[in-house]
Amino acid sequence: MSTAAVIPGPGAPGGGLAALLADLNERLDLLVGEVARPTSVSLGDVTHLERTIRRLEGIKLALIAKADRQDTHKRTGDSGTSSWLNGATRSGGGAAARQVDLAKALDETLPRTKEALGLGEVSTEAASVINSTMRKLPESLTDVERDSIETTLVRDAKTLDPARLRKQARLALAAAEKSAEEVAAHQEAELVDEETRAYQQAHLTLHNRGDGTTQGRFTVPTGVAETLRKVLHSMTAPRRDHYKSEGNTTAEGNTIAEDRGRGDGAGGRSSVDGAGRGAAFGLDGRGDESSDGLAGANTSRNSDWDRLDWAQKRGRAFVDLLEHLDTERLHGKVAATVVVTLSLEQALGAARAAELSELTGVAAGPSVGAANTDTGHQHSTATARRLACNAGILPVVLGGASLPLDVGRQDRFFTEAQRVALAAIYDECAAANCDRPYSWSELHHEDPWATGGRTDLDRAVPLCGYHHRLIHDSRVPHRITSGDAGRKTVLFGARC
Structure with missing residues (x-):
């Protein structure tokens, strides 16, 4: 006599949905066993599982x-469906x-x-x-x-x-x-509403723990938080000085001078001025802070830098930032600057843009909408204009005379001006599916310098440290594609 599994009908005790879920759990047990087997995992396996979930x-x-x-919540005496679900x-x-x-x-x-x-x-x-x-x-x-x-x-x-x-x-x-004007106006209204609510929710609490430390919690608008994040990234990111004229990393991504590992936020460099205020992080403005007399200034304070996780490193950097709030002196001018990109119409406002349009004969676009930053955050035009009142205006002119964007073969390293210009295009590493911020990237030569490549803006590909090393690994195939606004995407391995 043979037997067969029978799933009870909807009217049977424990039948219907309960029986189907029980059957599903049995199959999940089989899936757990299959995953535990020493077999290779493919991208398709994860994709299929994600779709199922x-x-x-x-x-x-x-x-x-x-x-x-x-x-249903009334059967259990709950006040509502949310309470019932939480239970x-x-x-x-x-x-x-x-x-x-x-x-x-x-x-x-x-x-x-x-x-x-x-x-x-x-x-x-x-x-x-x-x-x-x-x-x-x-x-x-x-x-x-x-x-x-x-x-x-x-x-x-x-x-x-x-x-x-x-x-x-x-x-x-x-x-x-x-219309473009209606779309931009709606976008602006959403951003302004979001920013208003974010500002109203801002708060900070500090609790002295009595052991020499203070614990704090804060909530701030995301745009402000991204500014803080970028400053901390600039103070802790490894191998990030390659784009400086006196940089320590070659265009091919090979580090010339290794980080000293003290955790001062400038690739391990630090100096202290006579007043004892900090020229920490290489902030003394001399450009070359490699003086042997200053090499051990913070050794005792950060001798364990290499053993710290990133949260601890950023915590140390935050302490140093609070001790030296003069951000004009932060190491790496571009790395500690949030680049906000607006259209000319957004910067001028509707009235002045209309006047310019009448003079030039070129139709003006929307004067409101999102103002993008190189951190990936979007400001409303209103907020971007407000920030501009207290900041210098650095025009991003691709190929214009105000910025030396095309430096040809005479320079091996990409300039800060080029890096600022690229911030109008990228907010993340150019590698596919990589979300490391642009501010933490290194500029890779699409055409290697050693083989005659030029240090030109349209040949620059921003990559995080990991992907910059990977693109120079001859064992890993890669392909670079170009999309809208000249934005490049790098595909590695099976993706290319």
């Missing part, structure tokens, strides 16, 4: 929406509320996003971005226009990570065939 998350959200429609998942009240919110939106107003999530084509993070974007759209849009926008967002979500999707989503009105 997304589908399961879609099913979970559909189940949550169903529970909300049925007021079931222990995910935390905030996380549970966000899941319920997304579940209801997918069920009621986002059919295309729900379908894509159910197929595993988009992630829940991307679905949340789409949900937030759709809620902020003008009420005057028609159903057809809203559908067109959602369709476009879902398409973008299939190829963009959530951070890039969020930026692209600020231009959502373009999918409804709105």
